[in-house]
Amino acid sequence: MKHLRLIVTAAAAIIGSLLVVTPANAQETVQETVQADDPWNGTIFLTFDDGPGGANTDQILEVLAANNAKATFFMIGQNAQRDPARVQAVLDAGHALGNHTWDHPDMTTLTRAQMDSQIGRSQTLLESHGAEVNCFRPPYGAYNSTVDAATTAAGLKRQMWNEDTRDWARPGVDAIVNVLLGATPGDVVLMHDGGGDRSQTVAALEIALPQLIEKGYNFGITPKCSPTP
Template identity: 45%
Template sequence: MKKDQSLTRRRALLAGAAAVGAAGTAGLMYSGLSDGAPARSAAPAAGPPARQPALKPSTYRLQPVAGYSAPHHAPARVPVRHEPFLRMSGRGNTMVLTFDDGPDPRYTPHILDTLAEYDVRATFFVCGEMADWNRDLLARMSDEGHIVGNHTWSHPLLTKLTRGQIRSEMERTSDVIEDAYGARPQWFRAPYGAWNRAAFQLGSEMGMEPLAWTVDTLDWDTPGTRHIVNAVEDGAAPGVVVLSHDAGGDRSQSVRALREYLPHLLDSGYHMTLPRRRTT
């Protein structure tokens, strides 16, 4: 009963909150995407993490995310894209921070702590098998106003799967997100940036828009904290979408890098915002 009441509360907040994001943001721009990253595992090398105890309700509460339809309703119809969105359009020095492959109880809480410290929201593209083991972290993301997107169940190369397999990967993940986060996702990201026609079509059928990235920190390759910081700060520009990771390996460099570059970006006049759908 307590869990049901908590989910009902989160869902009501998500459905009824005011719109968020950068002022004047009209939507997103997209163009072609190249992908040179080698395959990597989405789950920690040590095996599935032990289930974590439920977190207490966060005392650092940000404004809930707006724009999600009520749970269990049919997803809103979205266009079938041929390319993913790569960057945000609009006025002002706005940037989008995204984190893939989690949630991981070793690293995701530290990232959430840093975001809360600076009153910043981000987008987390979660893998279903990780989310299923760490539902408490998705509940925290909901409470603190972050967006949770679909990154498939097991982080496969979609171009090697059948249409039915892709659907299963995406639907199972959306189900876990809805149950733990309080609403079905509106955004999805293909593992490795490997998109195909079936992924775009199925994402559209499930009410999700495809979001890629502009700046790749290469943190999946553990290049060093300084390299990650430089990649973000050198790539900072109005409208960019930054790709980082909070799982899939040792992400301690990503945790330390965020602590360093986030205050620098804010001091430089950048505003971290959330992706928003086009209204036309």
């Protein structure tokens, strides 16, 4: 995470100044120290919401495969129902599915019975593909204690994010790339494969993933969403 990185960088700088190493060696020390202390083994957690999203999903699957990346797809139940082939394609590529409700309401406006229906209906649909679905992401990130109770009752864990690319607003490829390049191991990055044209998201992934790999990072399914080993 970023704080750890700052501390490590600061520590390396102090050590570096004591040893009077060259800048090149100091950089090497930072790199090694970050990796040795990283409980995440270099893994960044990419997540994609609101799909399946037609050709956007196909293109994202392609760029993930090209970078040996695994990710978590928080699908909307009714989108998944309309496009079973793409649900299967995501699963067949080794990614995880997450529950993102049936039709994307603000869960905090619903009764408990409606919450249970939103989660349960989507869960049944996704599981009909043979998926093990272990996590739930509330639309708009909106939750309260009743939403949490419904999530837990469905046997799911709430999976939020800590890095938001804001790709849904189509802020430009560079803006999305910048957020991606700021990610460090343990970060959960929010992106979208559904909800409209995602060509900026695809282009940003094509640029950023190889650069993150260059830093020694990799991309995996979040621990909360991972299928039971």
